Amino acid sequence: MQHRLRDVMALVARLVVGATFLAHGYQKFVLYGMDNVVASFGKMGLPAVAAWFTAIVEVVGGLGLILGVLLPVAGVLLAAIMIGALFTAHLSGGFFNSDGGFEYVLVLAATCLALGFSGPRYTLSGLFKGNSAKVEQPAA
Template sequence: MADQVRPVVLLVARVAIGVIFLVHGYQKFLTIGIEGTTEFFESVGIPLAALAAPAVAATEVAGGLALIAGAALPLAGSLLALNMIGAIVFVHGESGFSAGDGGYEFVLALAAASLAVGFSGGGAFALDNVRLRRRGAAAVIA
């Protein structure tokens, strides 16, 4: 039974986590804006805030899209987890654990979920696996 639902469960997890990152990256680019994000990064002491703001926003957008598509999953999951570790260190860590108090609870969950999904193999509906199946089929034919 678990093997039958695994592809769907992995798809749901990838899409849910990917959408969260995509929306947060989108906000940094368009809602708050890179200037506003840079100002916030400066206010919390993130080094090289003018470079970090667009890099973080791009990582969240590209990483979110990669999770949704199931492409480059280990790389996307690792970069998104590192992104969240930075958020814990610079923004949420001082507030303790509880997300209700601005703490790192949700950010830690996103970091762990990014790694779990990134190294899950993505399931049958992941682009990473479509490419692998094609290579495997070509190897069998050749």
Template sequence: MIEMARPIALLLARVALGFIFFAHGWEKFVVSGIDATAAYLRSESVPLPWVAALGTAILELVGGAALVLGLLLPVFGMLFTLDMLGAFIFVHADKGIFVSTDGFELVLGLAAASLAIAFSGGGMLAADSRLRRHRAKAAEHAVR
């Protein structure tokens, strides 16, 4: 039963995580803007705040969409894990755990989920799985 549910559970987790990251990237570009995001990062003493704001916004927007599609999961899963590690170190670590005090519970949860997705295979309908199957068939035909 668990083995049958695993691909569906991974699909739902991957899509939810991708949606969260995509929404955060959209917010940085459209709602608050890169300049306001950079100003916040500057107030938190993040190095190169404008570059960090732009890079994070691009990663979250593009990578969030990639997670939803199940594309390049090891790459984007690890990039999101590192991104959340940076958010933990530079912004949230000294504010306690709870998000209500700008603590690290959200970034810790997102980092853990990103790490799991990076090594999960992505579940049902993951583009990575389709690409692996396509490559395996192509390799099989090449051997013949």
């Protein structure tokens, strides 16, 4: 029972964090427009490729977390863009998010790594490998 509950909670966390990244990617592509995002990144001294990479990773990585596909890759890439955001946009703001600090991006980076290596249960990958529906037997 404990293992099943842990796996369900990992699924809930993947859905919430994945949807958050998907929303941020959508925001960059649709609401702001990539020309504006590239210009914003440029003001921080970052190249256009960083803006595009970030937006694509947010969309694809967010979907990866939601669906449970290539979780380690999605987790590492999402964590990497959050660490990049920490050093390029948030470090000078101190720790607290309310002051523009790095608190939020640091939590997201750690969460993405944890979720990326959380295991195959309740994932699309696990379903195709036969791990999603496997019921663990209690120890004798």
